[in-house]
Amino acid sequence: MNTTSMNFALTLGVAAALTxxxxxxxATPDFNRAECRVLAENGFARVLSSSGVxxxxxRPGATKDTASWSAEGIVVERGGVLTARVAHMGDFALxxxxxxxxxxxxxxxxxNVHPRAVLEADAALVELxxxxxxxxxxxxxxxxxxxxxxGGLGLAAACTSSFRVLVLxxxxxxxxxxxxxxxxxxxxxxxxxxxxxxxxxxxxPGDLTESSSEDEFRxxxxxxxxxxxxxALTPGNHDVYSSTLxxxxxxxxxxxxxxxxxxxxxxxLDTGSGSIADSVVGRLPELFDADGAAFSLAxxxxxxxxxxxxxxxxxxxxxxxxxxxxxxxGGDLVLAGHAHMLRDFSEVPVAGGEVREII
Numbered sequence: 001m002n003t004t005s006m007n008f009a010l011t012l013g014v015a016a017a018l019t020x021x022x023x024x025x026x027a028t029p030d031f032n033r034a035e036c037r038v039l040a041e042n043g044f045a046r047v048l049s050s051s052g053v054x055x056x057x058x059r060p061g062a063t064k065d066t067a068s069w070s071a072e073g074i075v076v077e078r079g080g081v082l083t084a085r086v087a088h089m090g091d092f093a094l095x096x097x098x099x100x101x102x103x104x105x106x107x108x109x110x111x112n113v114h115p116r117a118v119l120e121a122d123a124a125l126v127e128l129x130x131x132x133x134x135x136x137x138x139x140x141x142x143x144x145x146x147x148x149x150x151g152g153l154g155l156a157a158a159c160t161s162s163f164r165v166l167v168l169x170x171x172x173x174x175x176x177x178x179x180x181x182x183x184x185x186x187x188x189x190x191x192x193x194x195x196x197x198x199x200x201x202x203x204x205p206g207d208l209t210e211s212s213s214e215d216e217f218r219x220x221x222x223x224x225x226x227x228x229x230x231x232a233l234t235p236g237n238h239d240v241y242s243s244t245l246x247x248x249x250x251x252x253x254x255x256x257x258x259x260x261x262x263x264x265x266x267x268x269l270d271t272g273s274g275s276i277a278d279s280v281v282g283r284l285p286e287l288f289d290a291d292g293a294a295f296s297l298a299x300x301x302x303x304x305x306x307x308x309x310x311x312x313x314x315x316x317x318x319x320x321x322x323x324x325x326x327x328x329x330g331g332d333l334v335l336a337g338h339a340h341m342l343r344d345f346s347e348v349p350v351a352g353g354e355v356r357e358i359i
Contacts, residue, residue, distance in 0.1 A: 032243045034277035037235075037270060040246035041071040041254035049077045052100040053141055055084065055108075058148075060091040066146050069095075073112075074253030085111040085252070088266070089201030089230035090259025091152030098141040110135040110151070112230045114201065118156035123147040132228055153200065159262035163198040164188070167358075169301070169337025170207040172238045175219050179226075186228045200261045201229045205337045206236025206272060206301030213242065217251045232259070235272035236301035236337060237312065248272075256280045258287045265293035269300040269322070274314035276322060284322060288329040296331045298322075303336035303359050305348055312338050320350075327351040333358065 026036040046056040046069045056069040073087045086092045089112075098104055110119075112133050119125065121139055128136040141147045153159060166185060171178045189199040209216035224231060234255040235248045248255065255270025256277070267287040269276060280287075290296040302312040304319035313319040326334065327350045334348075334357040345357045 029245075030243045031246045031249075032240055032273055034270060034273045034275055035279060037240070037246060037249055037255060037272070038071075038277045038279055040249040041256065042069075044074045044076075044249055044253055045069050045071040047075045047077060047082070048099070049082055049106075050080065051104055051106070052098065053082070053104055053106050054095075054097045054099060055082050056095045056097075057084070057086075058093040058095050060093050060150065060152065060154075062093050062095075064146065064148070066095045066097045070257075071254040072257050072259070074249070074251075081107045081109055083109045083111060086113055086151075086230065087253050087257055088112075088232040088259040088261070088268070089114055089153070090261045090266070091150070091154045094149045096139065096141045096147045096149070098143060098145055098147075101143050103143050104141050106139050106141055108137045108139055108149070110137065112224075113151060114153055114158075114230050115228065116156055116158045116198070117151050117153050118158075119149060119151040120155060121147060121149045125149070132226065133230055153198070153261060158198060159200075160196060160198045162196075163200055163262045164192055165200050165261070165264060165266075165297075166202045167204070167299070167335050168202065169205045170236065170340055172207045172210040172216075172236075175223060178220070179223055182223060182227055186226075189229050198262070199229055200264075202227075202231045203266060203268075203297070203299050203335060204231055204233050205268070205299040205335055206234055207238045207337060208233065208235070208248075209239055211241055212239050212247060214245075214247050217247050221251050232266065232268055232299075234268040234270050234299060234301065237272050237274065240272040256283070256287070258289075260291055260293050263294040265290040265296045267296075267298045267326075269298065271300045271302045271313070274302060274312055275318050281318065281321065284325045285329065288326050288331060290330065295333075296326075296329070297333050297335060298326050298331055299335040301336065302338050303357060304334065305345060305357055323348070323355065324351045327353050327355050331355060 124140040126138040192199040258267040
C-alpha cells in the first residue's frame, strides 16, 4: 500500500470511528437523563477558588493523590468563602491543593456534618464555630502544597451499640409539614442521646420538590438550614422534571454514592428518571460493597419489585439487575419511596434468596 492510499485508509477509519458515536453524552444538556446528572454531580464535587486553592471531595480512605476526586458532596465558592456540603452522615475527606507559590489561609464552611463528628487535618486547623450541622473553619495550605481534612462519626468513635437511622420520602407537596418533621427529628435526636443512643442522620430517597423548580429547591434547602443531623438525599422523579439545568445537583450534589456509618453501609441510587445511568450500573458492585459493615441498605426512589411495586421504572430490566446485584452482595434492606404508602415486604424473592424492602 502506498502512502496516499494508507492515509486515505486511516482517514476513512477515523471517520468511521467518529460517526459510530452519534452524540457526545450531554452535548445537548438534558438533565432528565440520568447520565447527564452523573456528569453534573462529578462536576460539582470540585472547584478552583479565586485564591488559587482547588477543593475536592475524596473517598474517606483516599491517599495523597489529589488527581482523584469523588462525588460525595458539593463544593462552591461564595464571597471568598469555600463551602463544602457533605452528601451523607458517613466519614468524609477533602483535599485542598494550593496552586500558588505563597502559603494561604482558607476560610472553609462545612455543611451537613453531624454535630458529634470529629475533624482532623494535616495542617493548622481552627474551628471558628459549630451551629447545627455547619462548621466554620480556617485552615492553612502550604505554597504549592496540599492539605487534607477528614471528618466523621467514625473518627469521633461516637457510635453506640444501639443507634438510629431515620428514613422519609416524598415530602414534595407540603413544605410546611416538612418543617414540622425537622422539628420532630430534632426531638428524636435529643431523645436518642438521653437514652444513650445515637441518631446518625436521615436517609431520604427522593421527591423533595413537586415540579423541580429552582424556587422549590431553595425552599427545601432553607428548611434544611435548621436540621440538627445530616440528611443523605437522592432525587425522585419530581426532582428531575426541569431538564435544562441540574437544580438538584446544584443544591445537593450527588444522587449516586455510598457510605458507612456506625455498622451500616448505605448505597444511594438516583432512579429519578425511572432508570439508572449506565455508568452507575457498572459501579453497582462497588456501591453495594458493605466494606466490613454488619448491615447493608440500598435507598432509591422507585421500588425495584416488579410484581407489586415496579411502577415508575422505565426499564424494568435495570430494576431487576439492581435488586439482583444487591442480593448477590448480601444486601439486607431496600428503602424506596414513590408509591406514597407505607409497606413492608419482608421476603422479596431474588437471585435464589430473599431481600427485605420497605416503601
